[in-house]
Amino acid sequence: MSPRVAFDGSLERLLGLLEAHNPSLLALLRVETEGEFIEATEGAIDSALRTIESGAKLYAKLDERGMSLLLADFLNKSGFQATAERYVNGHVDVVIEHAFGGRWKYLGECKIHRGYQYHIDGCEQVLGYCTGRERRAFCLDFFDGAGMYQKLANLRKDMDAKLPLAQTAPSVGHAITGAFVTVHTHKSERGVELLHLGCAVPKP
Known part of the structure:
Protein backbone atom coordinates (compact mmCIF):
# COMPACT_ATOMS: atom_id res chain seq x y z
CA MET A 1 0.00 0.00 0.00
CA SER A 2 1.49 3.36 -1.10
CA PRO A 3 1.88 6.06 1.55
CA ARG A 4 -0.65 8.87 1.64
CA VAL A 5 0.50 12.19 0.26
CA ALA A 6 -0.51 15.31 2.15
CA PHE A 7 -2.88 17.57 0.21
CA ASP A 8 -0.42 20.45 0.17
CA GLY A 9 2.28 18.14 -1.12
CA SER A 10 0.12 16.75 -3.91
CA LEU A 11 -0.93 20.26 -4.96
CA GLU A 12 2.69 21.37 -5.06
CA ARG A 13 3.51 18.34 -7.20
CA LEU A 14 0.63 19.15 -9.58
CA LEU A 15 1.78 22.75 -9.94
CA GLY A 16 5.29 21.52 -10.64
CA LEU A 17 4.03 19.24 -13.39
CA LEU A 18 2.01 22.07 -14.92
CA GLU A 19 4.98 24.40 -14.85
CA ALA A 20 7.10 21.80 -16.63
CA HIS A 21 4.59 20.53 -19.19
CA ASN A 22 1.85 23.15 -19.60
CA PRO A 23 3.12 26.54 -18.36
CA SER A 24 0.41 28.44 -20.25
CA LEU A 25 -2.35 26.66 -18.31
CA LEU A 26 -0.56 27.39 -15.04
CA ALA A 27 -0.36 31.05 -16.09
CA LEU A 28 -4.09 30.97 -16.91
CA LEU A 29 -4.89 29.61 -13.45
CA ARG A 30 -3.04 32.56 -11.93
CA VAL A 31 -4.39 35.43 -14.08
CA GLU A 32 -5.86 38.45 -12.35
CA THR A 33 -5.84 40.98 -15.21
CA GLU A 34 -6.79 41.01 -18.87
CA GLY A 35 -3.14 41.52 -19.78
CA GLU A 36 -2.20 38.34 -17.96
CA PHE A 37 -5.06 36.50 -19.70
CA ILE A 38 -3.77 37.68 -23.09
CA GLU A 39 -0.20 36.62 -22.27
CA GLU A 53 3.73 22.77 -37.72
CA SER A 54 5.24 19.50 -36.44
CA GLY A 55 2.39 17.63 -38.17
CA ALA A 56 2.21 19.91 -41.22
CA ASP A 63 -9.09 24.40 -45.54
CA GLU A 64 -9.51 27.54 -43.42
CA ARG A 65 -12.40 26.11 -41.43
CA GLY A 66 -10.50 22.90 -40.80
CA MET A 67 -7.47 24.86 -39.59
CA SER A 68 -9.69 26.89 -37.23
CA LEU A 69 -11.21 23.72 -35.79
CA LEU A 70 -7.75 22.18 -35.43
CA LEU A 71 -6.42 25.21 -33.54
CA ALA A 72 -9.45 25.29 -31.23
CA ASP A 73 -9.06 21.55 -30.59
CA PHE A 74 -5.41 21.88 -29.59
CA LEU A 75 -6.23 24.82 -27.31
CA ASN A 76 -8.97 22.79 -25.61
CA LYS A 77 -6.63 19.84 -25.15
CA SER A 78 -4.19 22.16 -23.38
CA GLY A 79 -6.89 23.19 -20.89
CA PHE A 80 -8.13 26.41 -22.47
CA GLN A 81 -11.76 27.10 -23.38
CA ALA A 82 -11.92 27.58 -27.15
CA THR A 83 -14.69 27.24 -29.72
CA ALA A 84 -14.63 27.46 -33.51
CA GLU A 85 -17.24 29.03 -35.79
CA ARG A 86 -19.10 30.60 -32.88
CA TYR A 87 -21.47 33.51 -33.42
CA VAL A 88 -20.19 36.78 -31.93
CA ASN A 89 -21.41 39.56 -34.26
CA GLY A 90 -20.76 37.01 -37.00
CA HIS A 91 -19.22 33.55 -37.24
CA VAL A 92 -15.85 33.98 -35.54
CA ASP A 93 -13.20 31.43 -36.53
CA VAL A 94 -11.87 30.99 -32.98
CA VAL A 95 -13.16 32.33 -29.64
CA ILE A 96 -11.00 31.79 -26.55
CA GLU A 97 -12.57 32.64 -23.20
CA HIS A 98 -11.29 33.01 -19.70
CA ALA A 99 -12.36 29.62 -18.38
CA PHE A 100 -12.73 30.75 -14.78
CA GLY A 101 -15.47 33.37 -14.77
CA GLY A 102 -15.59 34.21 -18.47
CA ARG A 103 -14.48 37.78 -17.87
CA TRP A 104 -12.48 38.13 -21.09
CA LYS A 105 -12.67 36.92 -24.68
CA TYR A 106 -9.93 36.66 -27.28
CA LEU A 107 -11.29 36.48 -30.86
CA GLY A 108 -9.34 35.23 -33.85
CA GLU A 109 -9.60 34.97 -37.63
CA CYS A 110 -7.74 32.24 -39.53
CA LYS A 111 -6.74 32.58 -43.19
CA ILE A 112 -4.76 30.61 -45.74
CA HIS A 113 -2.16 33.21 -46.75
CA ARG A 114 -3.02 34.84 -50.07
CA GLY A 115 -1.17 38.13 -49.79
CA TYR A 116 -1.61 41.52 -48.19
CA GLN A 117 -5.22 42.34 -49.10
CA TYR A 118 -6.57 38.94 -48.07
CA HIS A 119 -4.91 39.35 -44.68
CA ILE A 120 -6.36 42.85 -44.32
CA ASP A 121 -9.79 41.44 -45.16
CA GLY A 122 -9.34 38.99 -42.29
CA CYS A 123 -8.32 41.81 -39.96
CA GLU A 124 -11.44 43.74 -40.95
CA GLN A 125 -13.57 40.68 -40.22
CA VAL A 126 -12.21 40.13 -36.72
CA LEU A 127 -12.40 43.85 -35.87
CA GLY A 128 -16.06 43.68 -36.94
CA TYR A 129 -16.66 40.81 -34.53
CA CYS A 130 -15.16 42.82 -31.66
CA THR A 131 -17.46 44.97 -29.55
CA GLY A 132 -14.72 47.31 -28.38
CA ARG A 133 -14.56 45.70 -24.96
CA GLU A 134 -11.81 43.35 -26.13
CA ARG A 135 -8.29 44.63 -25.70
CA ARG A 136 -6.78 42.35 -28.33
CA ALA A 137 -7.75 39.97 -31.15
CA LEU A 152 5.24 38.25 -42.48
CA ALA A 153 7.96 40.91 -42.51
CA ASN A 154 6.68 42.23 -45.85
CA LEU A 155 3.12 42.27 -44.48
CA ARG A 156 4.26 44.26 -41.47
CA LYS A 157 6.15 46.73 -43.66
CA ASP A 158 3.10 47.25 -45.91
CA MET A 159 0.76 47.77 -42.96
CA ASP A 160 3.07 50.34 -41.41
CA ALA A 161 3.28 52.17 -44.74
CA LYS A 162 -0.47 52.15 -45.46
CA LEU A 163 -1.95 52.19 -41.92
CA PRO A 164 -5.09 50.26 -42.97
CA LEU A 165 -8.30 49.94 -40.95
CA ALA A 166 -7.60 53.08 -38.90
CA GLN A 167 -4.24 51.74 -37.71
CA THR A 168 -3.05 54.37 -35.27
CA ALA A 169 0.74 53.91 -35.34
CA PRO A 170 3.52 51.67 -36.66
CA SER A 171 3.46 48.07 -35.45
CA VAL A 172 5.46 46.69 -32.55
CA GLY A 173 7.20 43.34 -32.32
CA HIS A 174 5.99 40.34 -30.34
CA ALA A 175 7.59 37.45 -28.46
CA ILE A 176 6.16 34.89 -30.93
CA THR A 177 8.64 34.51 -33.78
CA GLY A 178 7.63 36.59 -36.80
CA ALA A 179 4.55 38.05 -35.10
CA PHE A 180 3.73 41.72 -34.60
CA VAL A 181 0.98 43.85 -33.05
CA THR A 182 -0.94 46.81 -34.48
CA VAL A 183 -3.55 49.07 -32.87
CA HIS A 184 -6.73 50.11 -34.68
CA THR A 185 -9.46 52.58 -33.81
CA HIS A 186 -12.58 50.45 -33.45
CA LYS A 187 -16.03 51.73 -34.43
CA SER A 188 -16.66 52.05 -30.67
CA GLU A 189 -13.82 54.63 -30.79
CA ARG A 190 -11.67 52.47 -28.54
CA GLY A 191 -8.31 51.17 -29.64
CA VAL A 192 -8.22 47.42 -30.30
CA GLU A 193 -4.89 45.62 -30.68
CA LEU A 194 -4.41 43.02 -33.40
CA LEU A 195 -1.81 40.27 -33.15
CA HIS A 196 -0.63 39.15 -36.61
CA LEU A 197 1.09 35.78 -36.75
CA GLY A 198 1.75 32.82 -39.01
CA CYS A 199 1.85 29.03 -39.03
CA ALA A 200 3.87 27.10 -41.61
CA VAL A 201 1.95 24.21 -43.18
CA PRO A 202 3.72 23.76 -46.54
CA LYS A 203 2.08 21.38 -48.95
CA PRO A 204 4.15 18.22 -49.65
Whole structure:
Protein backbone atom coordinates (compact mmCIF):
# COMPACT_ATOMS: atom_id res chain seq x y z
CA MET A 1 0.00 0.00 0.00
CA SER A 2 1.49 3.36 -1.10
CA PRO A 3 1.88 6.06 1.55
CA ARG A 4 -0.65 8.87 1.64
CA VAL A 5 0.50 12.19 0.26
CA ALA A 6 -0.51 15.31 2.15
CA PHE A 7 -2.88 17.57 0.21
CA ASP A 8 -0.42 20.45 0.17
CA GLY A 9 2.28 18.14 -1.12
CA SER A 10 0.12 16.75 -3.91
CA LEU A 11 -0.93 20.26 -4.96
CA GLU A 12 2.69 21.37 -5.06
CA ARG A 13 3.51 18.34 -7.20
CA LEU A 14 0.63 19.15 -9.58
CA LEU A 15 1.78 22.75 -9.94
CA GLY A 16 5.29 21.52 -10.64
CA LEU A 17 4.03 19.24 -13.39
CA LEU A 18 2.01 22.07 -14.92
CA GLU A 19 4.98 24.40 -14.85
CA ALA A 20 7.10 21.80 -16.63
CA HIS A 21 4.59 20.53 -19.19
CA ASN A 22 1.85 23.15 -19.60
CA PRO A 23 3.12 26.54 -18.36
CA SER A 24 0.41 28.44 -20.25
CA LEU A 25 -2.35 26.66 -18.31
CA LEU A 26 -0.56 27.39 -15.04
CA ALA A 27 -0.36 31.05 -16.09
CA LEU A 28 -4.09 30.97 -16.91
CA LEU A 29 -4.89 29.61 -13.45
CA ARG A 30 -3.04 32.56 -11.93
CA VAL A 31 -4.39 35.43 -14.08
CA GLU A 32 -5.86 38.45 -12.35
CA THR A 33 -5.84 40.98 -15.21
CA GLU A 34 -6.79 41.01 -18.87
CA GLY A 35 -3.14 41.52 -19.78
CA GLU A 36 -2.20 38.34 -17.96
CA PHE A 37 -5.06 36.50 -19.70
CA ILE A 38 -3.77 37.68 -23.09
CA GLU A 39 -0.20 36.62 -22.27
CA ALA A 40 -1.28 33.16 -21.10
CA THR A 41 -3.55 32.68 -24.13
CA GLU A 42 -0.86 33.72 -26.58
CA GLY A 43 1.52 31.23 -24.97
CA ALA A 44 -1.05 28.50 -25.59
CA ILE A 45 -1.61 29.67 -29.19
CA ASP A 46 2.14 29.59 -29.85
CA SER A 47 2.36 26.07 -28.43
CA ALA A 48 -0.60 24.92 -30.55
CA LEU A 49 0.95 26.38 -33.71
CA ARG A 50 4.22 24.57 -33.01
CA THR A 51 2.26 21.32 -32.69
CA ILE A 52 0.44 21.98 -35.97
CA GLU A 53 3.73 22.77 -37.72
CA SER A 54 5.24 19.50 -36.44
CA GLY A 55 2.39 17.63 -38.17
CA ALA A 56 2.21 19.91 -41.22
CA LYS A 57 2.29 17.05 -43.73
CA LEU A 58 -0.94 15.74 -42.21
CA TYR A 59 -2.69 19.09 -41.81
CA ALA A 60 -1.68 20.92 -45.01
CA LYS A 61 -4.73 19.55 -46.84
CA LEU A 62 -7.17 21.30 -44.47
CA ASP A 63 -9.09 24.40 -45.54
CA GLU A 64 -9.51 27.54 -43.42
CA ARG A 65 -12.40 26.11 -41.43
CA GLY A 66 -10.50 22.90 -40.80
CA MET A 67 -7.47 24.86 -39.59
CA SER A 68 -9.69 26.89 -37.23
CA LEU A 69 -11.21 23.72 -35.79
CA LEU A 70 -7.75 22.18 -35.43
CA LEU A 71 -6.42 25.21 -33.54
CA ALA A 72 -9.45 25.29 -31.23
CA ASP A 73 -9.06 21.55 -30.59
CA PHE A 74 -5.41 21.88 -29.59
CA LEU A 75 -6.23 24.82 -27.31
CA ASN A 76 -8.97 22.79 -25.61
CA LYS A 77 -6.63 19.84 -25.15
CA SER A 78 -4.19 22.16 -23.38
CA GLY A 79 -6.89 23.19 -20.89
CA PHE A 80 -8.13 26.41 -22.47
CA GLN A 81 -11.76 27.10 -23.38
CA ALA A 82 -11.92 27.58 -27.15
CA THR A 83 -14.69 27.24 -29.72
CA ALA A 84 -14.63 27.46 -33.51
CA GLU A 85 -17.24 29.03 -35.79
CA ARG A 86 -19.10 30.60 -32.88
CA TYR A 87 -21.47 33.51 -33.42
CA VAL A 88 -20.19 36.78 -31.93
CA ASN A 89 -21.41 39.56 -34.26
CA GLY A 90 -20.76 37.01 -37.00
CA HIS A 91 -19.22 33.55 -37.24
CA VAL A 92 -15.85 33.98 -35.54
CA ASP A 93 -13.20 31.43 -36.53
CA VAL A 94 -11.87 30.99 -32.98
CA VAL A 95 -13.16 32.33 -29.64
CA ILE A 96 -11.00 31.79 -26.55
CA GLU A 97 -12.57 32.64 -23.20
CA HIS A 98 -11.29 33.01 -19.70
CA ALA A 99 -12.36 29.62 -18.38
CA PHE A 100 -12.73 30.75 -14.78
CA GLY A 101 -15.47 33.37 -14.77
CA GLY A 102 -15.59 34.21 -18.47
CA ARG A 103 -14.48 37.78 -17.87
CA TRP A 104 -12.48 38.13 -21.09
CA LYS A 105 -12.67 36.92 -24.68
CA TYR A 106 -9.93 36.66 -27.28
CA LEU A 107 -11.29 36.48 -30.86
CA GLY A 108 -9.34 35.23 -33.85
CA GLU A 109 -9.60 34.97 -37.63
CA CYS A 110 -7.74 32.24 -39.53
CA LYS A 111 -6.74 32.58 -43.19
CA ILE A 112 -4.76 30.61 -45.74
CA HIS A 113 -2.16 33.21 -46.75
CA ARG A 114 -3.02 34.84 -50.07
CA GLY A 115 -1.17 38.13 -49.79
CA TYR A 116 -1.61 41.52 -48.19
CA GLN A 117 -5.22 42.34 -49.10
CA TYR A 118 -6.57 38.94 -48.07
CA HIS A 119 -4.91 39.35 -44.68
CA ILE A 120 -6.36 42.85 -44.32
CA ASP A 121 -9.79 41.44 -45.16
CA GLY A 122 -9.34 38.99 -42.29
CA CYS A 123 -8.32 41.81 -39.96
CA GLU A 124 -11.44 43.74 -40.95
CA GLN A 125 -13.57 40.68 -40.22
CA VAL A 126 -12.21 40.13 -36.72
CA LEU A 127 -12.40 43.85 -35.87
CA GLY A 128 -16.06 43.68 -36.94
CA TYR A 129 -16.66 40.81 -34.53
CA CYS A 130 -15.16 42.82 -31.66
CA THR A 131 -17.46 44.97 -29.55
CA GLY A 132 -14.72 47.31 -28.38
CA ARG A 133 -14.56 45.70 -24.96
CA GLU A 134 -11.81 43.35 -26.13
CA ARG A 135 -8.29 44.63 -25.70
CA ARG A 136 -6.78 42.35 -28.33
CA ALA A 137 -7.75 39.97 -31.15
CA PHE A 138 -5.64 38.00 -33.62
CA CYS A 139 -5.41 37.34 -37.35
CA LEU A 140 -3.53 34.13 -38.13
CA ASP A 141 -2.26 33.23 -41.60
CA PHE A 142 -1.51 29.61 -42.46
CA PHE A 143 1.32 29.57 -45.03
CA ASP A 144 1.15 26.61 -47.42
CA GLY A 145 4.25 27.75 -49.33
CA ALA A 146 7.82 28.71 -48.49
CA GLY A 147 9.18 31.91 -46.98
CA MET A 148 6.71 32.52 -44.16
CA TYR A 149 8.90 34.82 -42.07
CA GLN A 150 9.87 37.04 -44.98
CA LYS A 151 6.22 37.27 -46.03
CA LEU A 152 5.24 38.25 -42.48
CA ALA A 153 7.96 40.91 -42.51
CA ASN A 154 6.68 42.23 -45.85
CA LEU A 155 3.12 42.27 -44.48
CA ARG A 156 4.26 44.26 -41.47
CA LYS A 157 6.15 46.73 -43.66
CA ASP A 158 3.10 47.25 -45.91
CA MET A 159 0.76 47.77 -42.96
CA ASP A 160 3.07 50.34 -41.41
CA ALA A 161 3.28 52.17 -44.74
CA LYS A 162 -0.47 52.15 -45.46
CA LEU A 163 -1.95 52.19 -41.92
CA PRO A 164 -5.09 50.26 -42.97
CA LEU A 165 -8.30 49.94 -40.95
CA ALA A 166 -7.60 53.08 -38.90
CA GLN A 167 -4.24 51.74 -37.71
CA THR A 168 -3.05 54.37 -35.27
CA ALA A 169 0.74 53.91 -35.34
CA PRO A 170 3.52 51.67 -36.66
CA SER A 171 3.46 48.07 -35.45
CA VAL A 172 5.46 46.69 -32.55
CA GLY A 173 7.20 43.34 -32.32
CA HIS A 174 5.99 40.34 -30.34
CA ALA A 175 7.59 37.45 -28.46
CA ILE A 176 6.16 34.89 -30.93
CA THR A 177 8.64 34.51 -33.78
CA GLY A 178 7.63 36.59 -36.80
CA ALA A 179 4.55 38.05 -35.10
CA PHE A 180 3.73 41.72 -34.60
CA VAL A 181 0.98 43.85 -33.05
CA THR A 182 -0.94 46.81 -34.48
CA VAL A 183 -3.55 49.07 -32.87
CA HIS A 184 -6.73 50.11 -34.68
CA THR A 185 -9.46 52.58 -33.81
CA HIS A 186 -12.58 50.45 -33.45
CA LYS A 187 -16.03 51.73 -34.43
CA SER A 188 -16.66 52.05 -30.67
CA GLU A 189 -13.82 54.63 -30.79
CA ARG A 190 -11.67 52.47 -28.54
CA GLY A 191 -8.31 51.17 -29.64
CA VAL A 192 -8.22 47.42 -30.30
CA GLU A 193 -4.89 45.62 -30.68
CA LEU A 194 -4.41 43.02 -33.40
CA LEU A 195 -1.81 40.27 -33.15
CA HIS A 196 -0.63 39.15 -36.61
CA LEU A 197 1.09 35.78 -36.75
CA GLY A 198 1.75 32.82 -39.01
CA CYS A 199 1.85 29.03 -39.03
CA ALA A 200 3.87 27.10 -41.61
CA VAL A 201 1.95 24.21 -43.18
CA PRO A 202 3.72 23.76 -46.54
CA LYS A 203 2.08 21.38 -48.95
CA PRO A 204 4.15 18.22 -49.65
